[in-house]
Amino acid sequence: MFGYVKPYKPFLRVYENELYRAAYCGLCRELNRSFGFVPTLTLSYDLAFLVLADIGINSYRPEITHERCPVHPVRKAKCLKCSGSAFEYAACAQVILVYHKLRDDLHDKGLKHRLRALALIHRAGADYKKAAAKYPTLAQAVERAMERQWRTERKRSVSLDRAAEPTAAMMRAVFRELGRYDPDKRDLLGQFGYMLGRYVYICDALDDLNEDFASGSFDPLIPKAAYKLRRNSKILPKEQREKAAALAENSVMLTLGALAEVYVRLDLGGVKPMTDNIIYLGLRHTFDEVKKNALSGRKKNMKTGLKGYNNE
Amino acid sequence: MNDPYSILGVARNASEAEIKSAYKQLVRKYHPDRYPDPDMAKLANEKMSEINTAYDRIMEDRRNGVSYDSYSSQTSYSTGRNYSSSGNTYNKYSDFNPETAFDAYSVRQLLASGDLNAADSILAGVPENQRDAEWYYLKGMISYRRGWFNEAYHYTSQATRLAPGNQEYSEAFRQMNRQRSGYMTGSAYQPNSPMVNSPDVCDILNGLCLADCCCECLGGDLIPCC
Numbered sequence: 001m002f003g004y005v006k007p008y009k010p011f012l013r014v015y016e017n018e019l020y021r022a023a024y025c026g027l028c029r030e031l032n033r034s035f036g037f038v039p040t041l042t043l044s045y046d047l048a049f050l051v052l053a054d055i056g057i058n059s060y061r062p063e064i065t066h067e068r069c070p071v072h073p074v075r076k077a078k079c080l081k082c083s084g085s086a087f088e089y090a091a092c093a094q095v096i097l098v099y100h101k102l103r104d105d106l107h108d109k110g111l112k113h114r115l116r117a118l119a120l121i122h123r124a125g126a127d128y129k130k131a132a133a134k135y136p137t138l139a140q141a142v143e144r145a146m147e148r149q150w151r152t153e154r155k156r157s158v159s160l161d162r163a164a165e166p167t168a169a170m171m172r173a174v175f176r177e178l179g180r181y182d183p184d185k186r187d188l189l190g191q192f193g194y195m196l197g198r199y200v201y202i203c204d205a206l207d208d209l210n211e212d213f214a215s216g217s218f219d220p221l222i223p224k225a226a227y228k229l230r231r232n233s234k235i236l237p238k239e240q241r242e243k244a245a246a247l248a249e250n251s252v253m254l255t256l257g258a259l260a261e262v263y264v265r266l267d268l269g270g271v272k273p274m275t276d277n278i279i280y281l282g283l284r285h286t287f288d289e290v291k292k293n294a295l296s297g298r299k300k301n302m303k304t305g306l307k308g309y310n311n312e
Numbered sequence: 313m314n315d316p317y318s319i320l321g322v323a324r325n326a327s328e329a330e331i332k333s334a335y336k337q338l339v340r341k342y343h344p345d346r347y348p349d350p351d352m353a354k355l356a357n358e359k360m361s362e363i364n365t366a367y368d369r370i371m372e373d374r375r376n377g378v379s380y381d382s383y384s385s386q387t388s389y390s391t392g393r394n395y396s397s398s399g400n401t402y403n404k405y406s407d408f409n410p411e412t413a414f415d416a417y418s419v420r421q422l423l424a425s426g427d428l429n430a431a432d433s434i435l436a437g438v439p440e441n442q443r444d445a446e447w448y449y450l451k452g453m454i455s456y457r458r459g460w461f462n463e464a465y466h467y468t469s470q471a472t473r474l475a476p477g478n479q480e481y482s483e484a485f486r487q488m489n490r491q492r493s494g495y496m497t498g499s500a501y502q503p504n505s506p507m508v509n510s511p512d513v514c515d516i517l518n519g520l521c522l523a524d525c526c527c528e529c530l531g532g533d534l535i536p537c538c
Contacts, residue, residue, distance in 0.1 A: 137365040141372070144372075159460075161461070161462050162460075173368065181339075181343060181345070191459075198459060250462070251462050253494055254461035254462070254464075254492055255459075255461055257490070257494075258456075260496035260498055261497050263498065276500070280499040281501060
C-alpha cells in the first residue's frame, strides 16, 4: 500500500483520531520490537487500516497505553495494544510488501529509486525471510503477484482492468489472511482486499501519470499512441491528462461502489465508525486530491516514496 | 512446490464446490484451537498454512485460467475440462453446436456456482457475429465478478443497447451507473454533500430573513428587531 488508504480528517471524531494514531503507534512499536528501527521508517498510515480491520474482524479487545519511544522521547504517546496477532500480522505484511516493492524498484524507475532500493534491499531481505517464515501463504501470493505485475508492465499494452489485477490480487492475499482461522470469512475478505487493491492501483497510476509520461514508463492510463507525443514535449498534453483522469475516475467510482457492497457484509464491530470514515470519505477524498494534482500536470506526486505523505 | 490438489486431496478436474468443501473439512480438522497441546497446535498451524496456501493457489490459478498441467510432468491431464490459457476450449461442451447461439442456461448456472472460467470459455466459443444481448450481459456479469469493472460496464452497456426493453439488463446497467456517479452502499454521507454543499453562514441568515418576512406577512414576528 502506498498511502492512499486513510481517513478524511475533518470528519474524524476526536476519540477516533486518537484511536487511529494509537493504532499507528502500536504498529510502529511492533515493527521496532520484531524487526528493529530501520523498517519503522517505511511505515505508512494505511497499514493502520489493516490493523483496525483485523481488530474489527477478529473482535480483539485493544487497550490504549502510554508509551515513550525514540520518535516521541519527551511526551508519552498514546499507543494501542491488543492480545491477538493483529499488530504482528500487520508488521509482517508491511515487511513483506516493502521488500517486494524494493525489488521492483531495483528493476525499473529512475536512478534515485534504484540507489535507494540498493541501499535498503539487503537489510529488507533479512527481515523478509523472518516475516515470510511466519506467513508463508502471504509471502508466496505477494511474490507471484509481483512477478505478474512485472510481466504486465513489460507488455505495455493492457487494459486498466488487467493491469490492476496483480496489485489487486496481492491485496486480496493480504486481506484474506485476516480470516486465518475462519474459512467462511476468507472469501469475503479477499473480495474486499481485491477491490481495495484495485483502488490503490488506479490511484497510483493516476498519481504517476505525468512522471511516467516524462520518463516514458508504462502507465495504463496513457494510451499507447499517446507516447508518440513525447517527441514534441515531455509534458503530457492537457486533453490527454483530462482523458486519463476521466478514465481513472470512472473506474475508481465503479470500484468503490462494489467495495461498499462487500464492506457492508463485513462485521467490523466497534471499529466500524472509523473504517466507515476511511471507506466512505477517505478513499474518495484521497482520489480527488490525486486527480487534482494529476490534472495540474505537476510531476511531483502525492506520495513521498515508501512513506505515505502523512496528513497531520 | 507440492501439488496443491494432492494437499487438499481432490482430483485435478474437481469442481470449485468440491474443492471448497474439501478445504473446509481440512480446516475444521486442523484448526489449532482443537489441539490443547502446544506442540500439536504448532504442527496443526503449519498444516493450516499449507492448506491455505494450496487452496489460494488453486483458486487463483483457476481465476487466471492457468492450465493444470503445469503441476505435473508425467500425468497429462487430457480428460474432462480443459482450461487452456486463452480459455477457448471447453471439452465438456464440445458437442454443443455453436451455430445455435449458445447455452445461456448453463452459463448462468456456472456463474451462480462461481465457476467463472468455465462460464467464460463457453462465451468465448461463440463466434463474434452471433453475440446477442444475452451474450454481452453474461460477459459483463462475469467481468463484474472478476472485479474487472471497466469491461463489465462496457459489456453491460452493449447489452442494454441491443435489448433496450430488457428489465434485467437495464437494472444491472442502472446499478453500475449509480456506482459510477459515486453511490456507495451503507454510506451515511451523501455523495459530495458533506464537503461541498453544506450551508454556510450567509445561507442560514438568508433563510432566517425570509422566514421573518413570511411571519410578518401573516401578522407574527420571528425576529422582533427587524
